[in-house]
Amino acid sequence: MPQENIVLKNCGVIDPRQIATFLERDGFQALEKVRREMTPEAVTDEIKASGLRGRGGAGFPCGLKWEGTRKAPGGEKYVICNADEGEVGTFKDRYILERDPFTLIEGMAIAGYTLGAKTGFIYLRAEYHHLFDLLENAIRQIEEFGFLANFTIEIREGAGAYICGEESALMDAMEGKRGEARYRPPFPTTAGLWGKPTIINNVETLMNIPRIIRNGAGWFNQMGTERSKGTKVFSVSGDVPKPGVYELVLGSSLRELVEGLALAKNTKMIQIGGATGRIVPYEQIDTPLTFESVLGAGAVIVFDQSRDVIDIVHRTMEFLAEESCGKCTPCRQGTEVMVETLARFHRGEGLKKDLKDLADLSEVMTLTSLCGLGQAASNAVTDSLQHFKDAYESRVAGN
Amino acid sequence: MVANGKEIDPVGRQICSPMPACRINLLVLPFQVIAVPIKQSMARKEIENEITLTMNGSPVSGRAGMTILEVARENGIDIPTLCHVSRLPPSGVCRLCVVEVAGSRTLVGACHTPITEGMMVATHSPKILAARKILVELLMASHPDSCLICDKANICELRNIAADLEIGLPRFRARKHYYPLEYENPNIIRDMSKCILCRRCVVACQDLKGERLFSVAYRGFESKVVSGCDQPVDKEACQDCDECITLCPSGALRRPRRPGEERAKKALFIKG
Ligand SMILES: Cc1cc2nc3c(=O)[nH]c(=O)nc-3n(C[C@H](O)[C@H](O)[C@H](O)COP(=O)(O)O)c2cc1C
Ligand code: SF4
Numbered sequence: 001m002p003q004e005n006i007v008l009k010n011c012g013v014i015d016p017r018q019i020a021t022f023l024e025r026d027g028f029q030a031l032e033k034v035r036r037e038m039t040p041e042a043v044t045d046e047i048k049a050s051g052l053r054g055r056g057g058a059g060f061p062c063g064l065k066w067e068g069t070r071k072a073p074g075g076e077k078y079v080i081c082n083a084d085e086g087e088v089g090t091f092k093d094r095y096i097l098e099r100d101p102f103t104l105i106e107g108m109a110i111a112g113y114t115l116g117a118k119t120g121f122i123y124l125r126a127e128y129h130h131l132f133d134l135l136e137n138a139i140r141q142i143e144e145f146g147f148l149a150n151f152t153i154e155i156r157e158g159a160g161a162y163i164c165g166e167e168s169a170l171m172d173a174m175e176g177k178r179g180e181a182r183y184r185p186p187f188p189t190t191a192g193l194w195g196k197p198t199i200i201n202n203v204e205t206l207m208n209i210p211r212i213i214r215n216g217a218g219w220f221n222q223m224g225t226e227r228s229k230g231t232k233v234f235s236v237s238g239d240v241p242k243p244g245v246y247e248l249v250l251g252s253s254l255r256e257l258v259e260g261l262a263l264a265k266n267t268k269m270i271q272i273g274g275a276t277g278r279i280v281p282y283e284q285i286d287t288p289l290t291f292e293s294v295l296g297a298g299a300v301i302v303f304d305q306s307r308d309v310i311d312i313v314h315r316t317m318e319f320l321a322e323e324s325c326g327k328c329t330p331c332r333q334g335t336e337v338m339v340e341t342l343a344r345f346h347r348g349e350g351l352k353k354d355l356k357d358l359a360d361l362s363e364v365m366t367l368t369s370l371c372g373l374g375q376a377a378s379n380a381v382t383d384s385l386q387h388f389k390d391a392y393e394s395r396v397a398g399n
Numbered sequence: 400m401v402a403n404g405k406e407i408d409p410v411g412r413q414i415c416s417p418m419p420a421c422r423i424n425l426l427v428l429p430f431q432v433i434a435v436p437i438k439q440s441m442a443r444k445e446i447e448n449e450i451t452l453t454m455n456g457s458p459v460s461g462r463a464g465m466t467i468l469e470v471a472r473e474n475g476i477d478i479p480t481l482c483h484v485s486r487l488p489p490s491g492v493c494r495l496c497v498v499e500v501a502g503s504r505t506l507v508g509a510c511h512t513p514i515t516e517g518m519m520v521a522t523h524s525p526k527i528l529a530a531r532k533i534l535v536e537l538l539m540a541s542h543p544d545s546c547l548i549c550d551k552a553n554i555c556e557l558r559n560i561a562a563d564l565e566i567g568l569p570r571f572r573a574r575k576h577y578y579p580l581e582y583e584n585p586n587i588i589r590d591m592s593k594c595i596l597c598r599r600c601v602v603a604c605q606d607l608k609g610e611r612l613f614s615v616a617y618r619g620f621e622s623k624v625v626s627g628c629d630q631p632v633d634k635e636a637c638q639d640c641d642e643c644i645t646l647c648p649s650g651a652l653r654r655p656r657r658p659g660e661e662r663a664k665k666a667l668f669i670k671g
């Protein structure tokens with residue numbers, strides 16, 4: 001399936017500092033259309049019909065989220081753009097923000113219109129501080145042209161924690177608290193930021209909104225597979241000659257991306273979805289890239305034959321243990337235990353019983369953790385135990 | 400497992416002999432059941448719509464706004480908890496109260512999840528018991544092995560639950576924290592090496608006393624309940640109310656008493 005620039009349509013074409021260049025490329029026509037012709041209900045129906053799913057990692061149906069928030073009782077509602085982009089190996093949101101902040105803001109304004117919200121926030125990753133001025137400038141220019149009507153957009157900078165990309169921790173952080181996952185229910189649709197119904201979406205999800213409104217749900221849901229519609233923007237890195245950002249129609253094969261576009265050779269395995277993502281061995285490189293199989297936030301890290309699986313899994317786990325907020329037992333204690341165990345395997349001092357303990361622990365972390373970090377922390381362990389069991393067995397002490 | 404006095408398996412069929420792992424439920428301590436302030440929890444809720452659901456195969460009912468845990472306790476089903484205190488808002492951090500709810504991908508925290516109409520809940524399936532056991536083993540893995548000389552050994556909730564779940568030597572290895580003992584305040588001794596981060600003290604101080612003496616600092620495995628910026632507990636602020644000390648489920652918080660202090664005043668002479 002082909003490479004297709006839908007989300008990235010304007011990237012590299014317009015000048016992100018000049019709204020005029022954006023207006024030349026049908027900028028704000030979707031927003032105008034929504035305001036002139038569509039009721040909030042019609043907007044959520046259109047998004048639902050498009051089949052758009054969240055691009056931030058979890059793949060939750062966007063239309064359902066919007067509808068739930070629109071219908072939730074409460075006068076004050078908020079829109080949040082999650083631009084925390086903390087997942088290991090993702091840099092597609094930065095690429096988008098740097099090149100086309102206008103479409104994103106248009107998407108947020110459409111969300112604002114749908115909810116009757118007065119305020120939207122962009123939660124910007126601390127390391128993306130250099131984009132603050134660019135975004136401010138874009139918001140100011142849009143305001144001057146009168147496109148925002150009575151919707152204001154504020155930028156909130158993160159303080160540098162991976163967990164604060166998780167939606168409930170992000171809201172805690174915005175409220176001035178320690179950024180920690182909340183238990184659910186209640187979900188943000190009914191009780192999000194300051195307890196008010198809130199739409200929170202990834203940058204890329206919001207980028208799709210103006211396209212869907214302008215071209216129609218029917219146009220959008222022709223692309224992709226049955227349960228994964230549209231395109232996905234991937235960040236490819238690792239052992240590839242051509243790392244970078246690529247947009248592909250969903251359902252394209254991993255091979256097309258990794259070997260076709262990024263020109264990888266001699267690949268051993270691919271980690272898809274970052275630290276909490278899945279590990280795909282080379283034998284499965286023809287896997288389609290869909291929500292049904294593997295996707296996450298679209299981080300694709302390629303490892304060639306020179307890499308050691310245990311080393312990679314160990315370092316992934318060190319990252320997650322470091323970034324766990326520490327609130328719930330399984331994630332706080334479980335990641336610590338896993339780091340200890342994997343470190344022993346790394347040194348060639350594993351025990352036979354560790355293999356079962358790791359598998360049991362993985363399951364419990366997935367079943368009982370409060371948020372996606374703990375629930376998915378063991379993915380790399382589970383997958384590597386499945387596909388690279390000999391790597392573990394050869395590191396059992398005495399072998 | 401036992402529900403409404405009947406032996407049943409997790410999906411609700413009656414079974415003849417209870418599985419060994421399920422026996423813990425026979426250890427329901429009477430006070431735990433009685434301690435449920437039914438009237439109070441009714442008064443707390445504004446809406447009193449009746450909701451019916453299935454718990455371990457039996458139909459039970461509750462009122463809108465009640466949690467799975469509250470309904471379970473009303474029906475004599477004992478779900479273990481470590482962080483929950485019925486008169487405080489749930490914090491949902493220990494995860495020990497997890498139960499199975501039909502249709503849910505993960506296990507669900509009973510102490511904070513409201514009941515819904517037609518919900519199908521299992522509270523003691525093998526899957527749940529295995530998960531609870533690992534959760535406690537994880538806590539024990541970084542807990543100092545000092546039960547024998549711990550002042551709270553006989554009333555330690557962690558130890559009690561570990562015994563209920565038939566946990567022997569912990570199967571996991573984790574680092575242990577050895578923090579210096581904090582005894583600067585005349586009202587409280589804190590031994591954070593024994594803290595299991597249930598946050599009862601944090602919530603109690605804030606909710607019952609309106610103070611915010613404690614908060615959680617650092618993150619991940621380094622998380623620690625601190626006072627101020629990880630300083631000794633303020634002598635002025637801590638008013639000797641004992642709320643947190645009474646609630647602390649481990650040996651982390653206790654009253655300052657020197658060994659033998661209780662015996663200090665009374666002299667007893669007995670014939671040799
Ligand atoms: C540990 C963790 C980190 C996350 N980091 C991000 C992030 O950096 N950016 C993001 O958009 N979503 C992130 N998410 C996903 C969000 O919780 C949430 O699902 C997403 O913002 C919803 O938007 P979407 O429906 O448009 O994907 C993270 C989730 C977890 C569990
Ligand atoms: S000191 Fe006690 S009450 Fe406070 S968090 Fe630790 S174990 Fe819980």
Ligand code: FES
Binds near residue numbers: 480490492
């Ligand atoms: S008792 Fe429910 S999470 Fe601790």
